[in-house]
Amino acid sequence: MEKELQVEIKNTDVLIIGGGTAGCYAAYTLGITGEHKVLIVEKANIKRSGCLAAGVNAINAYITEGRVPQDYVDYCKQDAKGIVREDLLLSISENLNEVTHTLEDNGLVILKDENGKYVTRGNRNIKINGENIKPILAKMAQDSENVSVINHVNITDLLVKNNRVQGAVGFDVNESKAYVFYAGAVLVATGGAAGLYRPNNPGFSRHKMWYPPFNTGAGYAMGIKAGAEMTTLEMRFIALRCKDTIAPTGTIAQGVRAKQMNGLGEIYETKYGVATCERVYGTTEENRQGHGPCYLKTDEISPQQEDELYKAYLNMAPSQTLKWLEGGQGPAEQNVEIEGTEPYIVGGHTASGYWVDNNRATTVQGLYAAGDVAGGAPQKYVTGALAEGKLAALSIADYLKNDLSPESDDSWKNIISEYNQFLNNVNTNISIEQLEEAMQKIMDEYAGGITKGYQYNETGLNLAEEKIKGLYDVLSALEAKNTDELLQIYEIKERLDLSLSLIAHLRARKETRWHSFGENMSYPEVNKDYEAYINSVLENGQLKIIKRPLVVDDYEPLVFSFNHDGALLYAGGEL
Amino acid sequence: MSIRINTPSCVGCKRCVEVCPGNLIKLVDGRAYINRPKDCWGCTSCLKECKTGAIQFFLGADIGGKGSILSVNEQGDERHWIVTSPEGTTKTITVNTKESNKY
Numbered sequence: 033m034e035k036e037l038q039v040e041i042k043n044t045d046v047l048i049i050g051g052g053t054a055g056c057y058a059a060y061t062l063g064i065t066g067e068h069k070v071l072i073v074e075k076a077n078i079k080r081s082g083c084l085a086a087g088v089n090a091i092n093a094y095i096t097e098g099r100v101p102q103d104y105v106d107y108c109k110q111d112a113k114g115i116v117r118e119d120l121l122l123s124i125s126e127n128l129n130e131v132t133h134t135l136e137d138n139g140l141v142i143l144k145d146e147n148g149k150y151v152t153r154g155n156r157n158i159k160i161n162g163e164n165i166k167p168i169l170a171k172m173a174q175d176s177e178n179v180s181v182i183n184h185v186n187i188t189d190l191l192v193k194n195n196r197v198q199g200a201v202g203f204d205v206n207e208s209k210a211y212v213f214y215a216g217a218v219l220v221a222t223g224g225a226a227g228l229y230r231p232n233n234p235g236f237s238r239h240k241m242w243y244p245p246f247n248t249g250a251g252y253a254m255g256i257k258a259g260a261e262m263t264t265l266e267m268r269f270i271a272l273r274c275k276d277t278i279a280p281t282g283t284i285a286q287g288v289r290a291k292q293m294n295g296l297g298e299i300y301e302t303k304y305g306v307a308t309c310e311r312v313y314g315t316t317e318e319n320r321q322g323h324g325p326c327y328l329k330t331d332e333i334s335p336q337q338e339d340e341l342y343k344a345y346l347n348m349a350p351s352q353t354l355k356w357l358e359g360g361q362g363p364a365e366q367n368v369e370i371e372g373t374e375p376y377i378v379g380g381h382t383a384s385g386y387w388v389d390n391n392r393a394t395t396v397q398g399l400y401a402a403g404d405v406a407g408g409a410p411q412k413y414v415t416g417a418l419a420e421g422k423l424a425a426l427s428i429a430d431y432l433k434n435d436l437s438p439e440s441d442d443s444w445k446n447i448i449s450e451y452n453q454f455l456n457n458v459n460t461n462i463s464i465e466q467l468e469e470a471m472q473k474i475m476d477e478y479a480g481g482i483t484k485g486y487q488y489n490e491t492g493l494n495l496a497e498e499k500i501k502g503l504y505d506v507l508s509a510l511e512a513k514n515t516d517e518l519l520q521i522y523e524i525k526e527r528l529d530l531s532l533s534l535i536a537h538l539r540a541r542k543e544t545r546w547h548s549f550g551e552n553m554s555y556p557e558v559n560k561d562y563e564a565y566i567n568s569v570l571e572n573g574q575l576k577i578i579k580r581p582l583v584v585d586d587y588e589p590l591v592f593s594f595n596h597d598g599a600l601l602y603a604g605g606e607l
Numbered sequence: 608m609s610i611r612i613n614t615p616s617c618v619g620c621k622r623c624v625e626v627c628p629g630n631l632i633k634l635v636d637g638r639a640y641i642n643r644p645k646d647c648w649g650c651t652s653c654l655k656e657c658k659t660g661a662i663q664f665f666l667g668a669d670i671g672g673k674g675s676i677l678s679v680n681e682q683g684d685e686r687h688w689i690v691t692s693p694e695g696t697t698k699t700i701t702v703n704t705k706e707s708n709k710y
Contacts, residue, residue, distance in 0.1 A: 237666075
């Protein structure tokens with residue numbers, strides 16, 4: 033019997049795809065005026081979805097006393113070796129403190145000294161109890177009367193007509209039901225992508241990774257397919273983490289000032305530079321030279337400090353505390369072993385993502401992007417994503433004054449017939465799990481994964497592209513017994529789509545500007561010709577690379593323009 | 608690393624099913640069941656939601672697990688995290704949810 037999903041059509045003014053950090057804050061912002069009907073569609077449940085599910089240990093982006101927003105911009109620019117958008121970073125930085133205070137007003141616990149001032153951790157961080165930050169944000173979003181939420185619906189495709197967004201299409205992950213959403217404006221806030229590369233723990237603990245394994249690049253993939261321009265995907269993010277549990281190291285490094293030390297007992301903390309990518313590179317190099325394993329030197333901390341570390345990790349990465357206790361030796365007795373993760377694509381840490389203007393508009397009219405899915409502005413962390421959620425919401429409210437009603441047609445039918453096709457496929461000997469492994473193996477071996485020390489070259493990238501393309505036929509034959517399996521298939525499909533764009537970006541930047549993050553062995557030096565953005569757009573089925581000049585120094589904030597039919601007129605200069 | 612659900616303690620309230628960021632917990636015969644335990648991220652959201660203490664967290668042997676389990680019990684502002692070893696010895700760490708981390 034033919035399986036067919038029921039279809040429900042819904043209309044809203046603003047559709048927010050993904051109720052994570054940026055999405056919830058955008059909904060909260062649009063809830064203040066209450067003017068528009070806002071719908072958050074989330075593939076899990078906004079109470080604990082996205083990066084903040086387990087909690088977060090600190091606010092890592094805050095303008096501390098005596099500093100100004102431009103200081104934060106300068107830090108990000110230096111850390112990313114110049115490839116940032118200063119306009120985006122400044123508008124984020126100007127909002128970091130306001131969003132932090134709003135969260136505090138809504139119940140976030142922030143550490144204060146006896147004078148009532150925030151206690152800082154370094155120059156840009158403040159200390160919090162962030163275990164419940166996501167439930168707080170979810171409540172803020174849901175408390176507005178004009179905001180409604182549909183949980184457990186996964187959106188796969190945008191509806192775009194003549195370069196203007198009309199809505200999106202998705203399916204319920206628990207029931208045999210598909211949805212078509214029509215909207216005046218759409219905010220994509222799905223987060224970044226994990227699971228493209230073979231992870232640190234490929235066996236039983238394959239999902240014990242830094243970034244949420246459920247963030248599989250849906251937002252990038254739907255944008256790429258819809259013809260939205262992407263930027264700087266080649267600036268991958270690799271985190272330096274506690275070995276095995278992949279728990280954060282900043283809490284130890286900054287909290288108790290533990291230094292990076294190799295297996296010979298030598299401190300290599302600053303030997304390779306102190307930029308985020310260089311900290312990973314240093315550890316990778318020490319291992320490559322046979323000086324591993326590498327550690328954070330914690331064996332001099334006090335028992336009281338150890339107790340505080342146990343609590344801090346329970347508030348964000350409980351597996352690390354369990355590992356210490358189960359192993360019988362805490363960090364005061366044993367140095368903490370560290371390792372680099374597999375590469376992720378995540379615009380909250382590097383500059384990867386949608387090419388957006390200063391209003392967070394993408395190159396598709398009416399489509400906005402915020403948080404990890406938006407590019408150009410690294411080191412957003414939580415508060416930067418909140419700030420972008422706010423900025424996008426304000427721009428959307430402004431855009432909706434144009435009164436551009438979505439046009440309904442039947443283009444959604446093709447998308448839903450693709451869902452139905454998977455539900456009616458008959459099982460082959462290739463499983464969803466096998467295909468995921470195949471993808472991760474290709475990316476690891478030919479596109480600079482962990483086992484290759486994050487290095488890649490042109491020949492390998494060409495092979496990666498060919499092999500990833502070869503997986504689509506296998507994918508289209510996969511069977512989904514229900515919509516839960518359909519979700520798993522789409523989570524692979526979107527990673528394949530993103531991988532192809534990523535490979536094209538890695539190949540297009542013919543230099544090595546960032547060790548480990550983008551270690552192109554065909555071009556191992558920095559090249560001044562690449563003081564530019566590498567962007568890409570899918571045109572007639574072909575990925576086109578566009579090189580755009582930097583928006584830095586004496587810049588004008590970038591604002592895209594469209595003609596009355598929605599066609600893109602200007603999206604920055606071209607080189 | 609994953610969770611295990613003690614089925615007799617489960618009352619089928621679905622709070623864990625609702626909140627899991629990976630949609631991994633399903634209700635089977637009125638009781639919570641983890642589908643694909645290997646796909647658990649280890650966020651412990653379900654442990655915090657569970658009012659009957661039916662859900663416990665453990666580390667896979669591939670990342671150093673030796674059979675201990677971690678459970679959560681909340682009383683007022685205090686969250687008690689209890690590690691129970693395979694031999695049955697326990698260690699409790701209490702976190703005040705209204706207090707900030709020190710690091």
